[in-house]
Amino acid sequence: xxxxxxxxxxxAPTASTRxxxxxxxxxxxxxxxxxxxxxxxxxxxxxxxxxxxxxxAESAMLRLRARHSRAGLSDWSAVLTAALLAVSLPPIAPxxxxxxxxxxxxxxxxxxxxxxxxxxxxxxxxxxxVLLISFPKAMTAWLPPTDLAATQLNLLEAWNAIVHRAGPxxxxxxxxxxxxxxxxxxxxLGLGRTMDEIQSGALFGxxxxxxxxxxxxxxxxxxxxxxxxxxIAWQIPAGFLAALGALSLGFFLxxxxxxxxxxxxxxxxxxxxxxxxxxxxxxxxxxxxKGRLIYGALIGSLVxxxxxxxxxxxxxxxxxxxxxxxxxTIDHYTxxxxxxxxxxx
Amino acid sequence: MFTLHRFHGGLHLxxxxxxxxxxxxxxxxxxxxxxxxxxxxxxxxxxxVVQVGDHVRKGQVIARGDGxxxxxxxxxxxxIVSAIEPRPLPHPSGLTDLAIVIDTDGEDLAxxxxxxxxxxxxxxxxxxxxxxxxxIVGLGGAAFSTAVKTDPGHRPIDTLILNGxxxxxxxxxxxxxxxNFPREVLEGARILMRVLGVERCLLGVEDDMxxxxxxxxxxxxxxDYSNIDIVTVPAxxxxxxxxxxxxxxxxxxxxxxxxxxxxxVICQNxxxxxxxxxxxxxxxxxxxxxxxxxxxxxxxxxxxLTRIGTPIADLVRYSGGYSGVAERLILGGPMMGISLPSDxxxxxxxxxxxxxxxxGETTGPKQALPCIRCGACAEACPINLLPQQLYWYSRAxxxxxxxxxxxxxxxxxxxxxxxxxSHIPLVQYFRAAKSELVAKQRERTKADHARxxxxxxxxxxxxxxxxxxxxxxxxxxxxxxxxxxxxxxxIARAKARKRPPESAPTTxxxxxxxxxxxxxxxx
Numbered sequence: 001x002x003x004x005x006x007x008x009x010x011x012a013p014t015a016s017t018r019x020x021x022x023x024x025x026x027x028x029x030x031x032x033x034x035x036x037x038x039x040x041x042x043x044x045x046x047x048x049x050x051x052x053x054x055x056x057a058e059s060a061m062l063r064l065r066a067r068h069s070r071a072g073l074s075d076w077s078a079v080l081t082a083a084l085l086a087v088s089l090p091p092i093a094p095x096x097x098x099x100x101x102x103x104x105x106x107x108x109x110x111x112x113x114x115x116x117x118x119x120x121x122x123x124x125x126x127x128x129x130v131l132l133i134s135f136p137k138a139m140t141a142w143l144p145p146t147d148l149a150a151t152q153l154n155l156l157e158a159w160n161a162i163v164h165r166a167g168p169x170x171x172x173x174x175x176x177x178x179x180x181x182x183x184x185x186x187x188x189l190g191l192g193r194t195m196d197e198i199q200s201g202a203l204f205g206x207x208x209x210x211x212x213x214x215x216x217x218x219x220x221x222x223x224x225x226x227x228x229x230x231x232i233a234w235q236i237p238a239g240f241l242a243a244l245g246a247l248s249l250g251f252f253l254x255x256x257x258x259x260x261x262x263x264x265x266x267x268x269x270x271x272x273x274x275x276x277x278x279x280x281x282x283x284x285x286x287x288x289x290k291g292r293l294i295y296g297a298l299i300g301s302l303v304x305x306x307x308x309x310x311x312x313x314x315x316x317x318x319x320x321x322x323x324x325x326x327x328x329t330i331d332h333y334t335x336x337x338x339x340x341x342x343x344x345x
Numbered sequence: 346m347f348t349l350h351r352f353h354g355g356l357h358l359x360x361x362x363x364x365x366x367x368x369x370x371x372x373x374x375x376x377x378x379x380x381x382x383x384x385x386x387x388x389x390x391x392x393x394v395v396q397v398g399d400h401v402r403k404g405q406v407i408a409r410g411d412g413x414x415x416x417x418x419x420x421x422x423x424x425i426v427s428a429i430e431p432r433p434l435p436h437p438s439g440l441t442d443l444a445i446v447i448d449t450d451g452e453d454l455a456x457x458x459x460x461x462x463x464x465x466x467x468x469x470x471x472x473x474x475x476x477x478x479x480x481i482v483g484l485g486g487a488a489f490s491t492a493v494k495t496d497p498g499h500r501p502i503d504t505l506i507l508n509g510x511x512x513x514x515x516x517x518x519x520x521x522x523x524x525n526f527p528r529e530v531l532e533g534a535r536i537l538m539r540v541l542g543v544e545r546c547l548l549g550v551e552d553d554m555x556x557x558x559x560x561x562x563x564x565x566x567x568x569d570y571s572n573i574d575i576v577t578v579p580a581x582x583x584x585x586x587x588x589x590x591x592x593x594x595x596x597x598x599x600x601x602x603x604x605x606x607x608x609x610v611i612c613q614n615x616x617x618x619x620x621x622x623x624x625x626x627x628x629x630x631x632x633x634x635x636x637x638x639x640x641x642x643x644x645x646x647x648x649x650l651t652r653i654g655t656p657i658a659d660l661v662r663y664s665g666g667y668s669g670v671a672e673r674l675i676l677g678g679p680m681m682g683i684s685l686p687s688d689x690x691x692x693x694x695x696x697x698x699x700x701x702x703x704x705g706e707t708t709g710p711k712q713a714l715p716c717i718r719c720g721a722c723a724e725a726c727p728i729n730l731l732p733q734q735l736y737w738y739s740r741a742x743x744x745x746x747x748x749x750x751x752x753x754x755x756x757x758x759x760x761x762x763x764x765x766x767s768h769i770p771l772v773q774y775f776r777a778a779k780s781e782l783v784a785k786q787r788e789r790t791k792a793d794h795a796r797x798x799x800x801x802x803x804x805x806x807x808x809x810x811x812x813x814x815x816x817x818x819x820x821x822x823x824x825x826x827x828x829x830x831x832x833x834x835x836i837a838r839a840k841a842r843k844r845p846p847e848s849a850p851t852t853x854x855x856x857x858x859x860x861x862x863x864x865x866x867x868x
Contacts, residue, residue: 001658001667003674005437005684007773009759010675010700010707011358011514015721015766017714075714117715117767233720282719287733289723331734338751339353339588339728340601 017116021076023231024277025083027222031273032087034218038145038211042091042158046098047083049162053102054082061111077116081105084124084277088270088317089131090142092153092161092177097138101127121324122284125317132312140313141177145211148178148203181209182269183313185260194257208267216267223276232280235289239296240275240303241266247304265304274303274316284324291327291334299323347576350596352589353729355581356760358514358680360553365639366517368647370525373636373663375422375449379654380691382434382444383408383418386488391418393445399426403455404630406480407445414490416480421632421652424449435657435676435690437683444691447654459628469540472625476540479624480631480694485585485614486677488695491621494613495540497606502541506594506605507534507548509557509615510578512585513678516698518635519615521648523550523557526619527564533618534573536625541611546573547594548615551580582680583758587612589727601754616697636696638664641703642671651692657699658688670703679707680759714767722761722771728754732761732771739778744785747778755779 035043058078062069082102089098105127113119132139146152153161160166179187181203188198198204207213226232248265265271270278279285279299286295299319306315337343383391391408395401401420408418424447432444467475477492485508507530511519523530534546550558561575578584578593588599590612597608605612613621616634623629632653639646644665651660657674661667675682676690677698692699722732730751738747755775762771 001671001674001688003672003684003686003688005686006673006708007437007770008675008677008679008681008683008757009763009772010673010679010682010684010702011763012705012708013763013765013768015764016768017717017766020717020719020766071712071714077717115715117717283717285718287718287720287723288731335731335750336353336723336729338601338730338754339592340598340603340754341751 017075017077020231021080023229024226025076025080027226027231028083028087028219028277030221031215031219034214035087035091038214039091039143040153040158041155042093042143042153042162043087044155045158045162046086046089046091046093049095049098050082050086050089050102051079053099054078054106057103057106058111061107062115065111065115067115072115075116078106078110081110081123081127084273085127087273088124088128090139090177092141092143092158094138094165095162097131097135098162101131103127104130117283119283120327122278122281122320124281125278125320128317129321132317140179140183142180144178147205147210179203180269180313181212181264182307186307186313189258195260196257199260204264208261208264209269212269213267216272219272219276223272226276226280232276233289233292235292236280236285236296236299237275239293239298240279240300241271243297243300244271244304245300247301251304251308259308265307269307269314270316271303274299274320278316279320279323284320284327286327286330286334288331288334288336290336291330294334295323295327295330298326347574348596349576349578349594350592352584352592352727354723354725354727354760355583355589356725356763357580358582360580361515361639362517362520362553364515365637365646365648366520368645370521370635370648370650371663373649373651373655373660375451375453375652376655376659377449378427378656379421379424379447379449379652380432380444380656381407381418381420381447381654382432382442382691382693384434384442385415385418385482385693385695390442391415393429393443395426395429395445397426397429400424400450401426401447403453404632405456406630407447413477413493413496416477416482416490416492417630418445419480419630419632419653420447421654422447422449423452423454433687433690435683435685435693435696437685439686461626461628464536464625465539467539467625469542472536472540475625476621479620479629481617481620481624482631482694483614484616484620484634484694484697486681486695486697488693491613491617494611495537497541497611500606500609502543502606502609502611503545504595504610505534505538505541505543505546506591506610506612507546507573507615507618508585508587508590508612509548509550509554509561510585510590510593511554512551512580512582513680513682513698514582515639515700516637516678517639518637518648518697520554520557521637522616522619522635523554524560527557527560528568529619529622530615531561531564531568531570531573532626533620533622535570536621537611537613537618538572543611544572548573548575549578549584549590549594550575551584552577553580582760583727583756586727586756586758588756601751631694634694634696636660636692637698637700639698640671640675640701641706642667642673642701643699644668653694654691656689656691657685660692660699661688661701667701668703671701672704673702673707675700675702675707680763681757713769716765716767716769719766721764721766725760725764727758727760728756730755730761732775735778736769736771736774739774744778744782748782752778752782 059069062072085101085105105123109123109126110119184203203210205213227234244265245262248262251259252261286292302319303315391410393408395407402423405420406417407420427448428446431441433439433441473492481491482488509519509523538546583589591610592598599605599608620631633650635648636651637648638660674685676685716733718733734750735747735752757772759772
């Protein structure tokens with residue numbers, strides 16, 4: 001009998017890139033749910049819009065680059081990039097913000113570098129950074145969390161706000177928006193207020209910023225599930241959270257009047273999303289075990305630095321992008337000891 | 346009580362061992378035709394010592410190699426040599442090479458058994474000779490000459506390791522051997538310990554072979570085997586890899602580019618140990634081994650005590666033939682085995698398993714996606730390499746960097762390849778890059794030799810030139826020296842004779858004016 005030959009290993013693979021991307025998207029669900037609950041259905045509109053634009057842009061770029069567009073699209077990486085960007089945007093960000101950011105992320109952040117696997121920078125964060133630098137006002141206008149809002153926008157009202165820039169009942173759009181806790185903290189500290197005065201404000205909850213604490217707990221839950229499934233390496237989130245926690249604890253103990261609690265940092269802003277979903281993007285992160293720990297810790301430290309002394313309220317995007325630059329160097333100096341080679345065991 | 350060590354990475358794979366291990370060990374009939382490729386191990390050919398038409402008996406030497414690396418091949422049954430002609434080798438390439446074909450006569454005639462009741466008293470050298478003459482090679486798959494492997498030279502050895510950790514899925518031939526012939530394995534271990542002069546033997550068995558472990562323990566208790574430890578190791582691919590098993594059992598590592606003997610151990614497959622016992626204790630050459638025939642593509646999977654030289658097709662026939670879904674024929678396991686184009690190929694000494702996979706059991710043509718640097722490969726690598734970096738450098742033909750990242754240490758176990766979510770055929774890239782590195786290395790060595798030869802020639806020419814110059818110089822001075830000095834002396838003597846003694850000082854100047862006479866002394 002004749003048989004076709006093939007090289008070893010012969011066992012059918014159990015993992016696929018597409019499946020990994022899908023699991024990560026699924027793991028975002030608790031965080032997205034918390035956002036939905038706290039900030040209304042705007043996040044869903046952002047998600048839908050970003051995903052649609054990302055798929056269109058990816059498909060067009062693959063065609064332009066004469067690549068197989070179905071194979072390229074079916075890896076779900078464009079969807080994941082779009083989703084990570086969408087959940088980072090204010091829930092009533094004008095539609096063109098989402099469109100512009102997504103296009104920038106997919107076209108420039110990813111495809112112009114050669115597509116999946118070849119981009120040195122996290123595409124979602126490239127899109128986010130460009131938006132934050134170009135449109136700072138629109139990018140920091142968040143809705144008040146459920147506890148503080150008189151009424152929450154329904155899906156239609158959110159749509160009107162995003163597309164037509166109109167508030168419900170003809171009210172002005174700007175009246176809807178509100179600064180985030182991190183933003184408020186920065187402004188208030190700048191005005192010479194003490195930490196006690198600031199934290200007694202309405203924006204601050206039991207653990208951290210109102211609303212944000214739940215969103216962070218949601219992404220933490222999803223992240224832990226990713227860890228359990230072995231889809232992300234533990235070193236990056238561990239390094240990230242340990243460094244951010246340690247630095248914020250240190251400064252909080254030294255000067256509690258000017259520095260918020262470590263919990264505020266750990267459960268505020270984009271901490272958990274950043275630690276488990278953004279910094280862990282394998283393409284742009286460090287790949288060695290020791291390197292990942294260093295990479296994560298440096299991102300966590302930079303987040304603290306930018307939040308405490310930088311010009312932007314949150315620092316996750318910039319910290320990740322800056323460390324993307326360092327990842328190859330970190331990898332080079334953290335190569336593990338190979339079996340049979342001298343060194344410690 | 347016994348500390349096991351851990352190696353990096355590894356995979357928990359679905360074992361699929363029950364498929365073949367549930368059936369009792371059966372003895373395969375003598376096939377109508379036996380085929381013995383003269384090329385048993387890559388590149389090394391034995392020479393036929395029989396002619397077409399010869400009648401050969403079971404156990405008779407039919408081919409001999411040219412050195413200790415190449416032990417003889419024996420007829421595994423009696424019959425007539427019907428052809429010595431090129432036949433396809435059991436290799437995916439479909440390459441052909443000379444093979445001896447024996448049409449069996451069904452008599453299975455063998456020479457009278459050689460009684461060796463006192464084999465325990467033989468000297469190591471003598472035991473190695475018997476092992477070599479019996480045609481024994483490593484039965485774990487590599488088919489390395491056992492006589493050579495049991496001769497570590499100046500390296501001090503303190504431990505013999507017997508490898509019973511059959512870590513590849515589907516394969517159960519060692520399990521079957523240990524269940525059915527535990528005493529032969531332990532006796533073989535004792536002989537090997539005597540050959541090596543070691544006091545300690547560790548026999549590693551994976552924990553998913555409880556019956557084999559029980560049989561070994563019972564035999565060990567019943568006999569005088571106290572310095573052989575039966576060690577259960579966790580089932581984790583590739584713990585049956587030599588380097589991994591050595592690390593698990595001793596915590597030592599084989600140095601890069603070294604051999605186990607450099608770590609003070611010698612590692613032998615359990616099947617090899619049993620073959621050693623049969624050769625030394627009973628005078629039987631290596632003419633049969635246990636082969637697993639399994640996979641969804643086989644009707645009745647099981648283990649067969651099979652004559653070396655049996656065509657795969659015959660063994661499949663004994664196993665009930667192919668099932669309807671047979672898709673791929675693999676010699677060896679699913680992780681490292683080679684896939685064969687045809688079942689008309691014979692089983693050689695190294696053949697441990699015939700795996701016929703069914704649809705869905707193995708990979709289809711995979712479409713590779715770009716590497717996303719997820720690092721799953723690095724996590725799985727038992728050598729602790731960074732396969733994604735190696736892939737990058739291999740693809741970019743940056744062999745120097747690939748070398749820096751220790752490409753040469755890759756054992757091609759397939760772990761990285763199997764876990765890669767982008768379905769990149771990593772092992773193929775590494776194999777290609779490794780062979781290119783070897784070729785480059787060979788070229789470099791050749792160039793080095795050529796340069797050395799050239800430089801030596803230049804130096805020789807230079808030396809000859811200088812020698813010629815010196816010789817000329819010597820000749821010149823040799824000619825000049827006596828002349829001048831004698832002349833000067835004669836002149837001086839003449840002057841001295843002519844002049845009165847008080848004018849002697851003026852003659853002193855004369856020798857000083859003849860520098861050539863001084864020069865040879867300086868040279």
